[in-house]
Amino acid sequence: xxxxxxxxxxxxxxxxxxxxxxxxxxxxxxxxxxxxxxxxxxxxxxxxxxxxxxxxxxxxxxxxxxxxxxxxxxxxxxxxxxxxxxxxxxxxxxxxxxxxxxxxxxxxxxxxxxxxxxxxxxxxxxxxxxxxxxxxxxxxxxxxxxxxxxxxxxxxxxxxxxxxxxxxxxxxxxxxxxxxxxxxxxxxxxxxxxxxxxxxxxxxxxxxxxxxxxxxxxxxxxxxxxxxxxxxxxxxxxxxxxxxx
Numbered sequence: 001x002x003x004x005x006x007x008x009x010x011x012x013x014x015x016x017x018x019x020x021x022x023x024x025x026x027x028x029x030x031x032x033x034x035x036x037x038x039x040x041x042x043x044x045x046x047x048x049x050x051x052x053x054x055x056x057x058x059x060x061x062x063x064x065x066x067x068x069x070x071x072x073x074x075x076x077x078x079x080x081x082x083x084x085x086x087x088x089x090x091x092x093x094x095x096x097x098x099x100x101x102x103x104x105x106x107x108x109x110x111x112x113x114x115x116x117x118x119x120x121x122x123x124x125x126x127x128x129x130x131x132x133x134x135x136x137x138x139x140x141x142x143x144x145x146x147x148x149x150x151x152x153x154x155x156x157x158x159x160x161x162x163x164x165x166x167x168x169x170x171x172x173x174x175x176x177x178x179x180x181x182x183x184x185x186x187x188x189x190x191x192x193x194x195x196x197x198x199x200x201x202x203x204x205x206x207x208x209x210x211x212x213x214x215x216x217x218x219x220x221x222x223x224x225x226x227x228x229x230x231x232x233x234x235x236x237x238x239x240x241x242x243x244x245x
Contacts, residue, residue, distance in 0.1 A: 002078040004058065012064040018076035024097055027132050027224065028165055028199050033071060040227070055081040065091040074102050083109045092116040095161070097133065098141045111153035119159045120145065125174045131235045132168065134228060149183050158183060158192045165199040166217070170238040172196065217243035
């Protein structure tokens with residue numbers, strides 16, 4: 001179910017949690033924001049089709065900036081009905097994991113806004129990306145991003161958000177290098193802006209769950225590897241300061 005949060009300092013700055021539906025179980029995410037995580041851990045009931053009736057009750061009058069997050073907004077059915085209720089003049093930011101292409105209906109709705117950005121969630125490149133955004137495939141993501149640049153409406157701008165953790169602290173710079181070489185601007189010439197934010201720890205999203213209390217980051221990553229047939233030590237040989245307890 002979607003949730004709307006307004007900034008305490010400025011209620012016209014709005015964040016929308018579009019729902020838990022997501023096709024990825026990212027290493028730094030958790031089941032409260034991803035049905036793929038829920039399915040992997042078998043600890044939650046995966047929501048059925050969303051009841052979109054409540055979207056009709058939402059009022060965005062006066063909204064200056066609205067950020068869509070998730071889950072994956074492109075996959076959540078509340079995204080388009082909510083967009084339809086927003087003024088063309090509002091700044092729209094949509095977080096996007098790049099693993100699936102937006103529907104034509106979504107792109108057509110996006111085409112009317114004066115300022116709209118798709119914020120690409122890319123924490124690293126190649127196999128490191130695949131690990132952090134499991135079970136994403138870097139080659140497919142590259143194809144999707146290049147398709148977006150060539151086929152999105154001209155008004156859609158691109159930005160990149162990279163989460164820095166102890167795993168990718170020495171390699172995350174490859175993201176900006178790849179962006180500058182492959183999608184430096186959108187079709188209208190607006191520069192693709194790269195930004196970063198730092199994780200408070202690999203286990204940050206799990207810290208309130210009893211089964212992970214006292215678990216070290218190494219134990220958590222080893223548990224992931226056993227379940228997913230991955231190997232964080234081989235994938236991130238430059239990882240530093242991983243908590244071993």
